[in-house]
Amino acid sequence: GIQVEQSPPDLILQEGANSTLRCNFSDSVNNLQWFHQNPWGQLINLFYIPSGTKQNGRLSATTVATERYSLLYISSSQTTDSGVYFCAVAGGNEKLTFGTGTRLTIIP
C-alpha cells in the first residue's frame, strides 16, 4: 500500500510565527486530505487537495502530485493552532492511509 511520511514529527513555535509541514507519499494519489486534531481529540478536515494550491484564511496547502509531496502552511500561528496535523492519501477515493502526524505546539 501507499506509504505516508510526515515531517517534522514535532514542532514548537512562538505565537505569531509561520510554519511549514510536509507530507511525502510513495505512489500516485487521487485523494489527499489534511486534518487537524485538536487537544480534545476532535478531527477537523482542513483541505481536500489531491493537486494544486488552496487557501483558507491563515492556512494554505500545496500538493505537487508529480513529485509526491504536499505542504501545509500556517501563517501567524495562534495558540488555537496547537494539536496534531495529519496528512492522509488514497490511490482511489475510498480508503485513506494516514501519516503519523506532526505535533504542533504554539507557545504564547
Added chain:
Amino acid sequence: NAGVTQTPKFRVLKTGQSMTLLCAQDMNHEYMYWYRQDPGMGLRLIHYSVGEGTTAKGEVPDGYNVSRLKKQNFLLGLESAAPSQTSVYFCASTNAGGSYEQYFGPGTRLTVT
C-alpha cells in the same frame, strides 16, 4: 445538523466481553468508515462501507465486525474484547462523487482490562 455522532463516548470492558459502537450521520453520505487511533500513530482503517448493506475490510479488521443496515448508521462490534483493542475509535463519513472530504465523529475511548 449534528454531523457525525458516536455512542458511547467512553467504555470500559473486561476481557472477553462484547459491545457495539454506534455511528450515525445526518449528511446523507454514501461512505462510512471505522478507524482506530493508538498513541503515537495515525489512524488505521478497521472496516468501511460504500453504501447501505455493504461492508469491506480495512487495514486492521481482525477481532471486529460491522453492519450497515441503514444508510445513516454504521455499527462496529467487538465479539470478545481483548486488551489489544484498547484504543480510541473514530467514525467518519464522506459523500461519494463529491470532494471526498471525510467528516469525523468525536471518538469513543475504549479500555479493555
